[in-house]
Amino acid sequence: MPPAYTAQQKAAISQFMSFTQMDRAAAVRVLKSHGWDAQNAVNAYYSGGGGGSNASSATKATLNKLFDKYRENAAGEPDLVGVDGTMSYLQQLEVDLEGMDSLAALEIIQAPTMGEITREGFVNGWLERDCDTIDKQKAYLGNLKTQLPADKATFTRVYKYTFFLAKTGQQKAVALEAATAYWDLLFASPLSAVKWSTPNNPWLDWWKEFLEASWKKSVNKDMWNETLKFAQLTLQDESISFWNEESSWPSVIDDFVEWVKNEKRGGAEQKTEEMEY
Structure with a gap:
């Protein structure tokens, strides 16, 4: 048998x-x-099941050659792929350019921005995964897509890295409009392991509504990372009983909690007044 x-x-x-x-x-x-x-x-x-230094050297050489195909300025910037090459590469991987799988791909190769790929990040990222051809990389990402909705560890890694992708230039924070767009993608994607909404509490919609009305600043790294932590806790405890005034949340999250209580839940609980006779 x-x-x-x-x-x-x-x-x-x-x-x-x-x-x-x-x-x-x-x-x-x-x-x-x-x-x-x-x-x-x-x-x-x-990866062919290979191993050892010879296999790694061969894989590295193949990856360098593959990287070279996408460079726009081989003489001036030999170790950089720009916007056009990055888009061409992602299209060949058959990822959704506006989807979470493109963020996952860029996290693997540690892209410095949405429109750039470095040789070091590309080679090391795929060398670690033994994927030295487009077909192998496509297969890896296809498999990853099936895992992402249930893989909070990988989702967290992609989420946190997206902060660096969303920044522009040497800025230390992400513009609110950009941050909101990425929150929309990360918290509402079918691939997301943290879908920030429930039938009774559309958290993501509330968060965006609150920020649009009350928050005019950019989003720093601490706020970005703490939003993920807060989102996960609200999905576990929709009453927000985990929050208190002594907690070390960013002030924007403290303000959001008060806003939810007052604007979406009718304010403080009203005590029944005793009738006077």
Whole structure:
């Protein structure tokens, strides 16, 4: 009789087969060798299963050659891909240029801005994942997309890195309009592991409404990161009982809590007055 697999193992087999087109028996062998981790198994499959310094050197050389294809100014900026090359590269990866998967791709290669790629970030990012061709990178990102909605650790990494992508020039903060657009993308995307809204509390809409009316400043790194922490807590505790005046939240979040209580929840609870006779 064939061995009995757990539901998780069956899901891993199905996922691995769908990405690699391998037969079931071969899929099981590869998955067993990778502790039934489908994502690692897929990555290993597309990397050719190689290893050692020779394989790394060959992969690095291939990645450098691939990077060179997208440069606009090879003589003047040999280690930089600009806006046109970046867009061309992302299109070849078949990611949504306005979607969260493009942010995930740019986080992997540590892009300094939305429209630039450095040689170091590109080579090191994909070398670490053993993906030295467009096809392997596409497969990696395709697998990542299936994982993202349930992977809060990866989502957090992408979310925090987006702050650096959203900045312009040497600025230390993100313009409010840009930050709001990225919050919309990160907290409402089908790929998001933190969808900041519930049937009774449209948190993201409230947050944007509050900021538009009450916050005219830019968004610094602390505010950006604390918003994610606050969002996750509100999804766990919609009454916001975790918040108190002694908490060390940024003042903008303190103000938002008061705004929600007063503007969306009718103010402080009204005590029933005793009737006078």
